[in-house]
Amino acid sequence: xxxxxxxxxxxxxxxxxxxxxxxxxxxxxxxxxxxxxxxxxxxxxxxxxxxxxxxxxxxxxxxxxxxxxxxxxxxxxxxxxxxxxxxxxxxxxxxxxxxxxxxxxxxxxxxxxxxxxxxxxxxxxxxxxxxxxxxxxxxxxxxxxxxxxx
Numbered sequence: 001x002x003x004x005x006x007x008x009x010x011x012x013x014x015x016x017x018x019x020x021x022x023x024x025x026x027x028x029x030x031x032x033x034x035x036x037x038x039x040x041x042x043x044x045x046x047x048x049x050x051x052x053x054x055x056x057x058x059x060x061x062x063x064x065x066x067x068x069x070x071x072x073x074x075x076x077x078x079x080x081x082x083x084x085x086x087x088x089x090x091x092x093x094x095x096x097x098x099x100x101x102x103x104x105x106x107x108x109x110x111x112x113x114x115x116x117x118x119x120x121x122x123x124x125x126x127x128x129x130x131x132x133x134x135x136x137x138x139x140x141x142x143x144x145x146x147x148x149x150x
Contacts, residue, residue, distance in 0.1 A: 024100065030076035030135060034111055034142055037103035041113075042124065043072040044131050048083070048091050072097070072113070074127075077135035081113040087121045096127040109141045 024040040032039065052067040070081045070091040082105065083091045090097060101119030105112045115121050 028076040029074050029079055034104055039102040041099045043074050045091050045093055045095050046071040046131055073131035075129040075132055077132050077137055079113050080138040090121050090123050096124050098122045098124050110138050
């Protein structure tokens with residue numbers, strides 16, 4: 001609590017009314033690792049495949065649930081992005097999107113990229129890079145190993 005007060009006083013003293021927003025640090029696909037989060041990436045959508053659709057928009061259910069697996073990538077590699085609900089509409093083949101605060105989920109031993117309610121998916125201007133299709137990080141299988149220190 002005291003630390004927060006001291007930080008607030010320094011902002012007010014410097015003539016700022018609030019702390020400045022940090023510039024996002026963009027990550028490349030090949031830098032992604034299991035169990036990490038907070039990634040901001042610019043990727044192209046290579047393909048999209050609907051894997052789950054529950055409820056109908058015109059049906060009695062209020063909520064419709066949709067999940068699509070989208071192969072996305074940049075000039076360093078590709079990974080499967082799990083798009084949920086409204087995100088599915090943004091993931092059109094060939095479009096360029098910015099994934100903010102993305103995280104790595106593990107599914108059957110392989111990495112999947114996801115953006116939950118704390119992140120954002122934004123369609124952006126078409127990127128100039130070509131997706132490196134021979135480096136698919138979702139094809140690498142990981143195994144959880146318990147290390148016992150003696």
